[in-house]
Amino acid sequence: MSKQSKNPETIALHGGDYRSDPATTAVAVPIYRTTSYQFNNTGHAANLFALKEFGNIYTRIMNPTNDVLEKRVAALENGLACVTVGSGQAASTFAIVNVCQAGDNFVSSTDLYGGTVNLFTHTLKKLGIEVRYADPSDPKNFEKAIDEKTRCFYAETLPNPYLRVFPIKEVSDIGRKHNIPLIMDNTAAPIICKPLDHGAAVVVHSLTKFIGGHGTVIGGCLVDGGNFDWTADPKRQPLFNEPDMSYGGAKWGEVVPQLTGANVSFAVRARVCLLRDLGAPLAPDNAWGIIQGLETAPLRMKQHCSNAQKVVDFLQKHKNVDRVIYPTLHKGVVGDRAKKYFSGGNGALIGIEVKGGVEAGKKFIEALKMFYHVANIGDARSLAIHPATTTHSQLSEEELLAAGVTPGYVRLSIGIEHPDDIIADLKQALDASGKPSLKAVS
Numbered sequence: 001m002s003k004q005s006k007n008p009e010t011i012a013l014h015g016g017d018y019r020s021d022p023a024t025t026a027v028a029v030p031i032y033r034t035t036s037y038q039f040n041n042t043g044h045a046a047n048l049f050a051l052k053e054f055g056n057i058y059t060r061i062m063n064p065t066n067d068v069l070e071k072r073v074a075a076l077e078n079g080l081a082c083v084t085v086g087s088g089q090a091a092s093t094f095a096i097v098n099v100c101q102a103g104d105n106f107v108s109s110t111d112l113y114g115g116t117v118n119l120f121t122h123t124l125k126k127l128g129i130e131v132r133y134a135d136p137s138d139p140k141n142f143e144k145a146i147d148e149k150t151r152c153f154y155a156e157t158l159p160n161p162y163l164r165v166f167p168i169k170e171v172s173d174i175g176r177k178h179n180i181p182l183i184m185d186n187t188a189a190p191i192i193c194k195p196l197d198h199g200a201a202v203v204v205h206s207l208t209k210f211i212g213g214h215g216t217v218i219g220g221c222l223v224d225g226g227n228f229d230w231t232a233d234p235k236r237q238p239l240f241n242e243p244d245m246s247y248g249g250a251k252w253g254e255v256v257p258q259l260t261g262a263n264v265s266f267a268v269r270a271r272v273c274l275l276r277d278l279g280a281p282l283a284p285d286n287a288w289g290i291i292q293g294l295e296t297a298p299l300r301m302k303q304h305c306s307n308a309q310k311v312v313d314f315l316q317k318h319k320n321v322d323r324v325i326y327p328t329l330h331k332g333v334v335g336d337r338a339k340k341y342f343s344g345g346n347g348a349l350i351g352i353e354v355k356g357g358v359e360a361g362k363k364f365i366e367a368l369k370m371f372y373h374v375a376n377i378g379d380a381r382s383l384a385i386h387p388a389t390t391t392h393s394q395l396s397e398e399e400l401l402a403a404g405v406t407p408g409y410v411r412l413s414i415g416i417e418h419p420d421d422i423i424a425d426l427k428q429a430l431d432a433s434g435k436p437s438l439k440a441v442s
């Protein structure tokens with residue numbers, strides 16, 4: 001686009017600098033299935049490796065198909081640069097490892113995806129990186145957990161099961177006072193929320209969910225907001241201020257703005273150090289699959305959100321539902337955050353407590369005919385899961401409650417089917433959940 005649009009519908013199709021394939025003028029983004037790229041001459045090769053010139057070297061680190069996706073997602077998030085990786089999990093891992101080394105710590109919200117909890121609590125601990133959990137119901141809890149070794153804050157915009165929108169500005173303001181960047185996992189709220197506009201420094205996504213949108217591809221990315229000064233307090237951010245001996249003594253916080261003219265040190269370090277050393281690139285075929293999803297993601301998000309609101313209205317009136325959990329239904333300041341941070345909808349995720357506990361929750365799931373029973377969110381199809389008998393089945397009753405999973409709790413990810421059909425399926429399954437089973441009667 002000659003003039004970059006701010007509208008997500010346009011960015012999803014035209015964002016970045018791809019107009020057509022430079023070699024063939026093909027309009028649709030081609031899949032560049034290549035591992036490597038021919039250098040023009042030895043000087044060109046040397047310049048690329050020394051970062052004196054930017055260009056393609058090897059697909060573990062960069063690829064032209066991925067580049068189109070990266071530029072579009074960066075534009076969609078109002079960021080300056082983006083790095084794609086093989087999964088959302090890899091994106092969360094890279095986000096932390098890009099700022100923390102052994103002996104460091106970071107402060108994370110307690111409201112998190114279970115896979116992220118495992119990564120933070122167990123795997124990063126084994127690497128010598130300590131997570132300190134803070135309850136986001138009071139943003140000051142983040143400040144209380146800081147010490148001189150704290151390198152970043154981490155949170156999710158719209159975490160389930162509680163679906164309490166995270167206090168992005170409140171926590172990023174605290175972080176900025178201490179030169180600590182806030183990293184936001186925005187997987188559940190793309191397009192409707194832009195955490196970088198509210199002070200976050202980095203956004204990560206599982207592209208597997210709403211952005212890919214069709215349940216066909218696993219992928220992830222990190223978006224650098226370009227709004228954080230990595231050199232303001234060298235002791236706070238050693239990985240950006242001490243010489244990196246794996247790259248000729250580069251000080252990433254200084255050298256990247258000098259070389260690129262842009263404040264994208266976080267993205268460049270993630271690409272040239274972490275993709276180089278840890279691997280985990282997004283395959284170009286998968287980048288292409290995600291681009292197909294991205295091109296209609298703004299349209300789909302509108303439909304996801306409008307369907308979800310209709311489903312919420314229906315569920316609130318159904319006699320077999322004890323409670324409906326949705327961002328706007330929280331009382332007070334937590335409910336107000338949906339208004340403050342979301343625009344164009346409140347997301348596709350809904351929690352319900354089916355009356356009658358575990359048995360009723362199970363019956364409800366088994367009675368669904370159109371919804372898929374899967375451990376996923378953000379598919380174009382409607383999805384449901386009963387955590388007490390699946391993802392959280394190893395937990396004790398106490399642990400379940402601490403995780404916000406009551407026995408009858410069911411998570412719904414509302415798809416883009418016609419809302420009447422979604423509601424009809426939920427209605428017949430809820431009606432069935434309240435009926436005594438034949439076994440119980442006999």
Ligand code: PLP
Binds near residue numbers: 089
């Ligand atoms: N972040 C959130 C909020 C998720 O829900 C998930 C997966 O469910 C992930 C990250 C991990 O993403 P992926 O499955 O692409 O590795």
